[in-house]
Amino acid sequence: MRIKSLFRLPDLATVARVGAAAVIVAGSLIAVVPDADARAGGGRSMGSRGARTWSAPAPTPTSPSAQTMQRSATQPGATTTNPAATAGTAAAARQGGFFNRPGFMGGLMGGLLGAGLFGLLMGGGFFSGLGSLAGILGLLLQIALIFIVVRLVMGWLASRNRPATAQGPQPGAPLARDMFGGGSAPGSNGAAAGRSGFASRPRGRPLQLQGADFDAFERRLGEVQDAYSRDDRAALSQLMTPEMADYVGEELDGYAQDGLQNRLSDVKLLQGDLSEAWSEDGRDYATVAMRYQLKDTLIERATGRLVQGDPDRLESVVEFWTFTRPAGGGEWTVTAIQQGG
Template structure:
């Protein structure tokens, strides 16, 4: 009788460990499905001249930008009253390290389950019968479904709202070429006075942009993402500053070491707004908020096997891109910041 009891206890412990691994695997699968890829991998890095460590002005496309996480520009103390933000350490990778509701939810669920595993209660209690096992599997499935639903809700919540009519398909230019601000615009045009409707910022001289400049920004977005997906470094070098080319090359080197390639296809700008445009020390700068869609997937370089993402379903991203040029020269990307 004692031997039978011990055998039953061993089987229960083994089953608990297996089911704990199942819960962890489900969380890992969610994390892999939602990891950041594309250019920059969802980070904020680069330089914006003397405004590198200040927050870009808000726009209808994106209300705010994350502080720089990596830059060659020193973070010098600024004068009181400037619109600045301290740099923030890049958060660690992985779904369970993410701040906010989802990190807390998954942390709580796993914490409860693993505590129950150790103490013989919680998720893993009552495993001595078939009904207990089926009930636990049902709980695991429900947890996974709830997580996916909440993540979908958060993604839709993060999409910007659009006042004053349907969404535009390209860069919003009405507020930048001497005309009145676009209907419903509450971003850069109202952030600071100026007939061109953009925030000239705390430093530098105001810069007026032309329609050809916005065409260049849209074209550069597509060219940079496409070149990244093909590991075309000469094309990237033409469109990035030396600092940005160094960061992006590190990403491509890491992918190559792992035998992977990040394919990016069907890049399309959905909406764009100018945040700031200025000239300092003989260089022009323009920070633009852009919301775009693309097909984004990481595949095995040798076999083409899908590792992450989906090349059949487009995803959306909203970012602040800063461009720089010498007067008369071509624009190059000098910074990318997440919203």
């Protein structure tokens, strides 16, 4: 009997009380639970990757996919790869309005409107052209059912005709690299970089990387997290592009306003591999997937009290970091961070 009672339909007063309680509980949870990802980037995807900002990075063994950008100074329309789809979306938005919809619903509503106007012209009222009120309701019910069936069939046909989404590494995808920094980095000949697979990637010329470049990527990972932990804006402005420095600066400002400080330590790269490397408009770009570990905590600035995290627990993170430099050489700086899929 107790189980059956769970399926009884509650009265409106009960629903209102439960809904109000749920809203209060949810609000309290939002108020007391801080951001679960307090490292640089805040567990979000942000920055720019040149003309590839809105293109998915090539999959790697470290991470088969990356989240799309959530914040970027690069406008999506500037690098769209499907102008026809964009034009179609814009055209649909311009049409708007229920009666302006083409296809089945447009013809249906036009027919009903025409029948009503015909009844008015004949002197029998707006709905006389369709018969009695009962007949109208019956007709509308049948039309609604037919419309639902047609939509379901069309959706099924569209899903059958839609090309399948590619899964896993594509032909010519970059070769896996284990901990490209440290002793496991490749030699200076860059054998795993600049492969012919990059030639099929859109926008930009293939770029060949050296072992020293991968050492720099690992070094930048630790330097960025260390500067973020110390709230060192000057160091961050040297390690990141102005866009990324502004984003992480906003995060640090938010913690400061709340009287909090992010403490990061024991950052260590566990595995990394190259996703893409290319040159465009006088700059080099390299996107690498990295799996690394760190200790991540939030403390109160005034008292040092632990607010979030465990100072003795190592957390594992998978992200795509994109670095840029002047074409042909110079220091690599972080220009984008994307969460691994």
